Amino acid sequence: MLSCFLLPHFHDIECNTDSDRDALLSFKSQLSDPKNSLSGWTLDSNPCIWSGVICSQVGERVQCLGLSGLELSGKLHPRLSNLTYLNLLDLSHNNFHGEIPHEFGNLHRLLALDLSSNNLGGKVPSSLGNLISIENLVLARNRFVGEIPTEIGNLRTLSYLELSENYFSGEFPISISTISSLESLSVSKNNLSGKLSQNFGHALSSLTFLSLAFNSFDGVIPNSISNASNLQYIDLANNKFNGPLPLFNNLLNLTYLALDNNFLSSTTSLTLQFFDSLRNSTLLNMLRINDNYLAGELPSSFANLSSDLKLFHVGHNWLTGNIPHGIKKFQNLLSLSFENNCFTGELPSEMGALQRLQDIDVHGNRLSGEISNIFGNLTNLYTLAMGNNQFSGRIPTSLRQCKGLFSLDLRMNRLIGTIPKEVFQLSSLASLYLAKNSLHGSLPNEVGTMTQLETLDVSGNQLSGNIPKEIESCFSLKTLVMARNKFSGAIPTNLGNLAYLQTLDLSSNNLIGLIPVSLEKLRHIQTLDLSFNQLEGEIPINGVSMNISQFHFRGNNQLCSSNKEIMQNLGVLLCTVGKRKKKILVPIILAVVVATALLISMLLLFWTTTPRRKKINERKTGVSVAPFRGLPQKISYGDIRIATNNFAAENLIGKGSFGSVYKGVFSFSTGETATLAVKVLELQQSKASRSFNTECEVLKNVRHRNLVKVITSCCSIDYKGQEFKALVLQLMPNGNLDVSLHPENESGGSFLNLLQRLNIAIDVASAMDYLHHDCDPPILHCDLKPANVLLDETMVAHVADFGLSRFLYQNRPERQSTTLGMKGSIGYIAPEYGFGSKASTEGDVYSFGILLLEMFTGKRPTDEMFKEGLNLNKFVSSMDENEVVKVADRRLIEDYEYSTQSSNSDDRSSGFDSNTHWLHKAEECIAHVLRVGLSCATDQPKKRWSMREASSKLQAIKHSMLSF
Structure with missing residues (x-):
C-alpha cells in the first residue's frame, strides 16, 4: 500500500471540484462496498472530505485516492481518468475485476499507481507508457495475461516496477532494462520465457532489487548483471537458465543471491571462480545455488565468502570430495544445506562452533565416521538431517541439549546400540526417522512424553520387547512405522485413540493376540499394515471408512472376519460364532481382573501421594521474582514456535502494518515460565524488514519506563528456509489505549476515568519528551496514536511500534529525509507532511495533540461527524471554555456525577455541596488538558508547544487536581 501523502503540483490548478466529484461518483456507482467505506461519498458534499480522498490546498483538486484493503469489488471506471491532477491511485488489496481502462494513460501527473492484490485480468494497456511522471507502478498478484508492454520502457522516471504473480508470457522487454532510474524490478511467478539480453544490467545503475524467479527464462545468465553495481537482492531461482555459474564482480552491497532450481553447470575451477567473484560482497548473507548440475569439488575458497553468511545451500548437485574446512568462520550461519551430493569423509568437527545454526541437511551423501558430540553445542538446532549416509557408531546422547529440535533424520546409516532415552526427552520433536540402521534393545517408555511427535519411523532395525503402551500418549502422531x-x-489396547493417525505399519514383527477394537476409531487412516505377525481373532475394521486395498493382514494365519467383503479382499478365514466366543472369553476375564487390580492400585496411590503432589504443584505455580532471568540473549525460530503453539490463532493478540503480535509462553533455564508478546514481521511486505531494522536500532539504546521493553530479538530462518524476524516484548495485559477508549460494545473494554486518562497522557508525554530531548540524536516516532500506546497491568502507558521512527540528525541535514511517501495513520499525521516537509519533533507533537484531544473527547479524528471542513481541532476550539462539557467525553462527567452522589449526602445536609465542586474541578481539569491538546495540534508547526512544555503542563494539571 502506498501513502497518500505526496508532494502536490501547484502550477495551473483550476477550481473544478465538480468534475472530480462526478468522476468519483461514477466510479462508486458500479462498486460493491460491503464495509460501507464510501458511504460519505454523496452528491451534496465536497469530495475533498471524503474517505480516502486528499485534495490540493489550491483549487481543491483530487490529488490522492487511497482505498486499499476495503473489500471493494467491481470494475475500474474509465472516468477515473478525469482526475487529471491525481498524483496517487491506490486500489490495492480489494476485489476489482475486469481490465485496466486504456484511459488511465491520460493521468499524466500520476506518480504512483498500485492495483496489486485484486482480480484484474486481460492485457495491460500499452497506454500506461504515457504516464511520463510515474515513479511507482505496482500490478502484482492479479490475473494479467499476454506480454508485458514494451511501452513501459518509456517511463524514464520509474523507480519501482512490481509485476509479480500474474500470467504474463513472452519475453522480457529489453526497453525496461534501459531505465536508469529503476531501483526495484520484480516479475517473479509469471510465464515469461526467452533469454536475457547479454547487456542486461549495463543501464541499471540504480537497481537494488531484482527478482525474475519462477518463470521459464533460459540461456546463459549474463555476467553483465554485475554492472548494476548497487544491487542488493538478486533472485533468478526456478527458471531454466543453463551454462556456467555467472560471475558477480563489483557487487559490494549484495546481501541475497538465489540461483537455485536451474540447469547451471560447473567444475571445480569454475566454482572457484564463482566464489572468488563474490569475495568483495562482504554483506552477503543468503546464497542459494542448490538444485543445479554443479560438479567437481567444493573449493576451500568458499571460506572467503562474507562472514555475515546466514544461509548457504548447495544441495541437490553432483559435488564430490570432502566438505572443506574453514566453515567455522561463518559464526552467523543459520542454515547449512549439502544434501543429495556425493560428499565423502567425515563432517568437519569445527561445525560444532557454529552455535547459531538452526538447520543442517547433509542427507543423501556418502559421509562416514561416528556422529560426534558436536551437535550438543548447537542448542538452536531446529532440523538435523543426516540420513542416507554411512555414519556408524551410536546415536550421541548430547542431542538432548537441542531443546528446540523439530526434526531428526538419521535413517539409512550404520548406527548401532540402543536408542538413547535422551532422544525421547526432546519434547518439541515432530519428526523422528531412525529407520534402516542396526539399532537394538527396546523402545524407551519416554516416547510417551512426545506429545508433539507427528512421525516416528524406526523400521528396519533389530528392536525388541513390547511396544510401550506409553506410545498411546503421542496424541499428535500421524505416521507410526515400526516394521x-x-x-x-x-498391540497396545488404546492405539486407536491416536485420532490423527494416517499410517500405521507394524508388519514383520512377532506381535501376538487380538487386534485392538480401538483401531475402528481411526477415521483418518490411509495405510494399515499388520502383516507377518502372529495375530489372531476377528479383524475389527468395520467402522473404518477407507479403501480396504491399503489394509494388509497377510501372514497372520489365525485372523478371521465375519464380514464377507473383508474376508474376500484380505484373504482371511470366516469367523464362526463358537470360535469367536471361545477365543475372546479368556482375554475378557483377564482384562476384567487386571482392570480391577489396576483401579485399586490407583486409588491407593492417589490416597498416599495427594498431599505431596499438592505441595509440588504449589511450588510449580509460584510467581517468579525474576521473570526474564534465563532467557537467552538470542532465541531461535523454534523457541518462538513452541512458545506460541505454532503461531496458533488463539494466541494472536494484534495485527499491524508490518506484522502480527502473538502471546507466547517461554520456558527459561531456571525452570520458570513467563508470558511475553512476540511481534512477527511479515517480510513479504516490501518495507517490513526496514521497519524491523529501524525498531531494533531505536530500541536497543533507549531506556525509559514509558517505552515498551524489548526483551530480545530473533533474526532467523523458518522450517521452510524462509527469512524470519521477530521481536520479543514485555506483554501488556491491558492491551492498547485505542481499545480502552473505543470498546467494540458498551460492555467491552475497561472504562478509563479522568485520573487514569491524565496519568496515561503524562506517561506518553514523558516518553516523547525523553525521545525528543534526552536522546542523541533525537528520535522521532512518526506514528503516535492510541493503538501504539500499550497499557501494563497497573495501567501505566508504554509507547510502542517504532517501525516508522527516524533519527533527527540536527547537525547533518543531508541525512534528514523528507516525508514524501511516508506511511502513517490518517488523522494523526501533521498537515505539513502532506507537502513533503522533513520529519520533525513538531510532527510528533501534532500527533500527541490529536491523541490528547481524542482521549478527553472520546472521538477519533476520523469520526464520521468530521466533514465539510470540520476536524477534531476545530470541533474542540469552537467551544467556549465554559462549554467544555459539550465536547468532553460524556462518560467522564457521568462517572463523577455517579461516584460523588452517595458519598456527599452528609455534605449537602450541612449546606455544602461538594458534588458540585467536584464536577466543576473535573470540568476545569478537562478544559486545561484540551487547551494543551490544541496548543500541540495547531496547524502551524512553529506555534506548537514542545513535548517538554506539554509534559510539564500536564504534570501541573494533575498536581492541581490531586491537591483539590
Whole structure:
C-alpha cells in the first residue's frame, strides 16, 4: 500500500471540484462496498472530505485516492481518468475485476499507481507508457495475461516496477532494462520465457532489487548483471537458465543471491571462480545455488565468502570430495544445506562452533565416521538431517541439549546400540526417522512424553520387547512405522485413540493376540499394515471408512472376519460364532481382573501421594521474582514456535502494518515460565524488514519506563528456509489505549476515568519528551496514536511500534529525509507532511495533540461527524471554555456525577455541596488538558508547544487536581 501523502503540483490548478466529484461518483456507482467505506461519498458534499480522498490546498483538486484493503469489488471506471491532477491511485488489496481502462494513460501527473492484490485480468494497456511522471507502478498478484508492454520502457522516471504473480508470457522487454532510474524490478511467478539480453544490467545503475524467479527464462545468465553495481537482492531461482555459474564482480552491497532450481553447470575451477567473484560482497548473507548440475569439488575458497553468511545451500548437485574446512568462520550461519551430493569423509568437527545454526541437511551423501558430540553445542538446532549416509557408531546422547529440535533424520546409516532415552526427552520433536540402521534393545517408555511427535519411523532395525503402551500418549502422531523389527507382545489396547493417525505399519514383527477394537476409531487412516505377525481373532475394521486395498493382514494365519467383503479382499478365514466366543472369553476375564487390580492400585496411590503432589504443584505455580532471568540473549525460530503453539490463532493478540503480535509462553533455564508478546514481521511486505531494522536500532539504546521493553530479538530462518524476524516484548495485559477508549460494545473494554486518562497522557508525554530531548540524536516516532500506546497491568502507558521512527540528525541535514511517501495513520499525521516537509519533533507533537484531544473527547479524528471542513481541532476550539462539557467525553462527567452522589449526602445536609465542586474541578481539569491538546495540534508547526512544555503542563494539571 502506498501513502497518500505526496508532494502536490501547484502550477495551473483550476477550481473544478465538480468534475472530480462526478468522476468519483461514477466510479462508486458500479462498486460493491460491503464495509460501507464510501458511504460519505454523496452528491451534496465536497469530495475533498471524503474517505480516502486528499485534495490540493489550491483549487481543491483530487490529488490522492487511497482505498486499499476495503473489500471493494467491481470494475475500474474509465472516468477515473478525469482526475487529471491525481498524483496517487491506490486500489490495492480489494476485489476489482475486469481490465485496466486504456484511459488511465491520460493521468499524466500520476506518480504512483498500485492495483496489486485484486482480480484484474486481460492485457495491460500499452497506454500506461504515457504516464511520463510515474515513479511507482505496482500490478502484482492479479490475473494479467499476454506480454508485458514494451511501452513501459518509456517511463524514464520509474523507480519501482512490481509485476509479480500474474500470467504474463513472452519475453522480457529489453526497453525496461534501459531505465536508469529503476531501483526495484520484480516479475517473479509469471510465464515469461526467452533469454536475457547479454547487456542486461549495463543501464541499471540504480537497481537494488531484482527478482525474475519462477518463470521459464533460459540461456546463459549474463555476467553483465554485475554492472548494476548497487544491487542488493538478486533472485533468478526456478527458471531454466543453463551454462556456467555467472560471475558477480563489483557487487559490494549484495546481501541475497538465489540461483537455485536451474540447469547451471560447473567444475571445480569454475566454482572457484564463482566464489572468488563474490569475495568483495562482504554483506552477503543468503546464497542459494542448490538444485543445479554443479560438479567437481567444493573449493576451500568458499571460506572467503562474507562472514555475515546466514544461509548457504548447495544441495541437490553432483559435488564430490570432502566438505572443506574453514566453515567455522561463518559464526552467523543459520542454515547449512549439502544434501543429495556425493560428499565423502567425515563432517568437519569445527561445525560444532557454529552455535547459531538452526538447520543442517547433509542427507543423501556418502559421509562416514561416528556422529560426534558436536551437535550438543548447537542448542538452536531446529532440523538435523543426516540420513542416507554411512555414519556408524551410536546415536550421541548430547542431542538432548537441542531443546528446540523439530526434526531428526538419521535413517539409512550404520548406527548401532540402543536408542538413547535422551532422544525421547526432546519434547518439541515432530519428526523422528531412525529407520534402516542396526539399532537394538527396546523402545524407551519416554516416547510417551512426545506429545508433539507427528512421525516416528524406526523400521528396519533389530528392536525388541513390547511396544510401550506409553506410545498411546503421542496424541499428535500421524505416521507410526515400526516394521521389520523383533517387537513382541500385544498391540497396545488404546492405539486407536491416536485420532490423527494416517499410517500405521507394524508388519514383520512377532506381535501376538487380538487386534485392538480401538483401531475402528481411526477415521483418518490411509495405510494399515499388520502383516507377518502372529495375530489372531476377528479383524475389527468395520467402522473404518477407507479403501480396504491399503489394509494388509497377510501372514497372520489365525485372523478371521465375519464380514464377507473383508474376508474376500484380505484373504482371511470366516469367523464362526463358537470360535469367536471361545477365543475372546479368556482375554475378557483377564482384562476384567487386571482392570480391577489396576483401579485399586490407583486409588491407593492417589490416597498416599495427594498431599505431596499438592505441595509440588504449589511450588510449580509460584510467581517468579525474576521473570526474564534465563532467557537467552538470542532465541531461535523454534523457541518462538513452541512458545506460541505454532503461531496458533488463539494466541494472536494484534495485527499491524508490518506484522502480527502473538502471546507466547517461554520456558527459561531456571525452570520458570513467563508470558511475553512476540511481534512477527511479515517480510513479504516490501518495507517490513526496514521497519524491523529501524525498531531494533531505536530500541536497543533507549531506556525509559514509558517505552515498551524489548526483551530480545530473533533474526532467523523458518522450517521452510524462509527469512524470519521477530521481536520479543514485555506483554501488556491491558492491551492498547485505542481499545480502552473505543470498546467494540458498551460492555467491552475497561472504562478509563479522568485520573487514569491524565496519568496515561503524562506517561506518553514523558516518553516523547525523553525521545525528543534526552536522546542523541533525537528520535522521532512518526506514528503516535492510541493503538501504539500499550497499557501494563497497573495501567501505566508504554509507547510502542517504532517501525516508522527516524533519527533527527540536527547537525547533518543531508541525512534528514523528507516525508514524501511516508506511511502513517490518517488523522494523526501533521498537515505539513502532506507537502513533503522533513520529519520533525513538531510532527510528533501534532500527533500527541490529536491523541490528547481524542482521549478527553472520546472521538477519533476520523469520526464520521468530521466533514465539510470540520476536524477534531476545530470541533474542540469552537467551544467556549465554559462549554467544555459539550465536547468532553460524556462518560467522564457521568462517572463523577455517579461516584460523588452517595458519598456527599452528609455534605449537602450541612449546606455544602461538594458534588458540585467536584464536577466543576473535573470540568476545569478537562478544559486545561484540551487547551494543551490544541496548543500541540495547531496547524502551524512553529506555534506548537514542545513535548517538554506539554509534559510539564500536564504534570501541573494533575498536581492541581490531586491537591483539590
